[in-house]
Amino acid sequence: MTKVQRRYDTLAAAQNWKPSKRNGEEPMKITKIFGENTLQLEELRERLPKNVWKQLSQTVQHGEELNSEVADAVAVAMKDWATEKGATHFTHWFQPLTGLTAEKHDSFITPNEGGGALEEFSGKDLIQGEPDASSFPSGGLRQTFEARGYTAWDPTSPAFIIENQNGSYLCIPTAFASYNGEALDHKTPLLRSVEALNKQAKRALKLFGVETSRVNSTTGAEQEYFLIDEEFYYRRPDLMTAGRTLVGAKPPRGQEMDDHYFGSIPERVLSFMLDAEKELYRLGIPVKTRHNEVAPSQFEIAPIFETCNISADHQQLMMITLKRIARKYGFECLLHEKPYDGVNGSGKHLNWSISTKEGMNLLDPGDNPHDNMQFLFFFASVLKGVYENQDLLRISIGSAGNDHRLGGNEAPPAIISAFIGEQLQDVFTQLLNGGLKNSKQGGLLGLGTPVLPQIPKHAGDRNRTSPFAFTGNKFEFRAVGSNQSVSFPTVVLNTIVADALDQMCTQMEKEREDQNFEDALKTVLHDTIDECQDIVFNGDNYSDEWVEEAEKRGLHNLPDMVDALPMLTNDKNVELFEKHGVLNEDELESRKEIWAEQYLQTLNIEVDTTESIAKTMIYPAAVRYMNELAAVVDRGKKIDLETTGANNMLATVNQGLNDLDKSITEMRKAVKKANGDSIMEQAKYVNKKVVPLMNKVRDAADMLEWHVADDYWPLPIYREMLFVK
16 A cells, blocks of 8 residues: 555545444533542541641641641541542652653552551652652753652642543642752742742732732633644654644645634534543633634633642643543644644743732722722833843743744744733823823723624723733733743743832832832832833734834844743843742753753754655655656657646656755755754754755745645645644
8 A cells, every 4th residue: 555545544534533432421510520530628628637637728828837747647638539539559740841741650559468458658658759850851950870859749739630441540749859959840940939929929018008818820821722633643754753744835725714713613623622621620620711713723722710830730731631632532632832834823821910819819900090009010010020031031932833933823923022001001101201190991882783782891902912911900921832831931920020029119118218108109100110111012013113113122032942042041030030039040050951952852853854754755756756747758759749738747846856855965964064062052053054944845845745746645734634623
C-alpha cells in the first residue's frame, strides 16, 4: 500500500469515526459530581478532630505554620478518603520547569511480619517527598550527579484523585526544591509572590481604613485549543514531534468566512467537551463556558476565578484532561500556540485581579470610579507595575511557539501596553489636569427596535488587540500562550504590583506628613499616572502607526523571546525579585538558562523535522509525479501530441524541487555554523539565521503541494485537518 493510499484511508477513517455506545449512564448533574474527586476543607472537617481542623484551616486560609501532629492526622484522613475511592498509590504532584507536571507513585501498602500488608500513610509521607532531581532542568543550580531534591506539601491546594479504568491514585500538590532549597518549580515562586502581594496590599488597604485577614490575586485562564482527528495527527511527523505543521499550504478556504466563531458545536466535538467537562467538574475545576473559536477546528474553555495558586494547578489539570479525553473520541488536542500557518493561533487569556479574603474585589470600580479612590489607587498600581516592568511581562509569555503567534491573527503584538477604556482615560486626564469633576457614564444602549430591551452600556468598549486590557473588574493578559503554565506570568503580575504598591504606599506615608489624606492621595495618584501614562493605549495595537508611536514613547518592542530573555537577570529585575523574596539571583539565572535551552531545543527539533519531511516525503512525491509527467511528454513526442501543459507543469514542479533542494542545503549549512559561548547565543543565532531558512524550505514545499497531483501527496493537508471533525 502506498503512502497516498494510506492517506486516503486515513481520510475515510476520520469521516467514518463513531464513538462507542455508552449504555446506562446517568445524565450529568454538575452539583452532584462537582469536587467529588477533590479533598476539600469541608470534607476534611468531617474527618478530623475539631482542634486539628481549626489549625489546618488557619494554615490554608492565613498561611500559619503546620505542626507535625496536625500533619499526621491529616495524612490518616487523606489516606482513608483516597482508599475509599479505590486509590492504591499516592504521589507528590509537582510542576518542574519543564512546563509540565511530574509525579512519582508510591503504594500505600507496607508488608507486615505475618506476610500480609497494611495501608500506611504518615504525616512525614504527606509533608515531604524525595524524587530524583538530577533529570529535571535546573539551569546550573545543580550538577547532574547531584540527585537529591525535595517535594513539600502545599496545603493551600487540595489533594485530588486521578482515575484510570484499572485503578486510581492520590495526587498531593507540592512544591519542588533542590537539596539547598532553591526553587526548581513554578509553584514555589508563585506562593512567594502571593505573600509579597498580600503584604503590600494589606498595607495599602490600611491607608483607606480597611482591615482584612488576607489579600490574594485571583485568576481564571481562558484556554484555546485545536482538535484534529488522530488519524491525521499520526500521519503528520511535524505535529507529532513539534506540535505544529512545519509545512502546509494555505487552503482556498480558512477562516475568511468568519462562520466558525460561536457557531453550532459539531456533535462529535460536543460529546468530547461534555465528557472533558465532567472530569473537570469531578476534580473541582469550575469551568463555565465553551464555544467555537475563530479558526476552523479551534475551540475554547474557560473557568470561573479562583485564587491564583489553585487556578494554576487547575490550569495544568485542564490541559492534561483535554488531551486525555480527546483520545477517547478519536481526536488529538493541540495546545501549540500556532499549529497551523495562516489561521488564528491559540492563547490562554489570563484574567487577573486582587481580592480580599472577605470577597472585596480591589479592581472593581463600582458605579463611578470617582466614588472609589481606593479602586483608583490599586488600578494605578497595576499600570505602574506594567510600565516599569514591560520586559518582565514580555519574558513571562515567551516561548518558541508564542513567537509565531504574537502579532498574528487575533493575537496581541509583542509590545506591552494597557487598554483602560474611555471612562478611566477620562478620569486620568482630569487627575493630570488638577481635579475631578464628572466622568463618562455608561448609560443605556438602544438596539434600534422596540422588540429588544435597552441594556446597560459599558463606559468603554473592549479592545481585542491589546495584550493587557482592563475589562471592568479585572485585567486580561491576552498574550499568554496556550501551551504554557500560567504560573510565571502570575508571579510577574503579583510581584510587580506588590512593588508598585510598596512605592505608592511609601510616597503616601511621606505625603501624609504635610497634607491631609485626600490631598496626599491626589498627589500620589497624579504622580503615578503622570509617570506611567505612556503604557496606556486604547487604539489598534495591530497598526503600523502604533509600532511607531510605541517607539516614540520608549516602550520595548521585543518580537522574539531571544530578544527579551537576556533582560531577565538585569540589575532592576534581580533587585525586584530579591526585594520581595520571590526569586534570588541564582534562581533567575537558572530560569534564563533553562528557557534559552528549551527554546534552542525546540527550534532544533523543528529544523530536523522539516528537513526529514522534505527529504523523505515531499521530495519522493514530487519525483514520482515528475516521472509521470515526463512519461506523458515522451509519449506525446512519439505520437506527435501537443504536450505544452505537461511540459509546463513538469518545468514548474522541477523548479519547485530544485528550490526545495537548495533551501534544504542552505538551512543545513547554517545549522552547522550554529555555535556560541552560551546557550543564549546559540538560541539567538538559530532564531535569526536558521529559522528564516527553515521558512524558505516551507515555502518551497508549500509550492509543491499546490502543484503535485493530490493522489501523490503523502501528508494530510489543511483542508482535511481543519474541516474534518
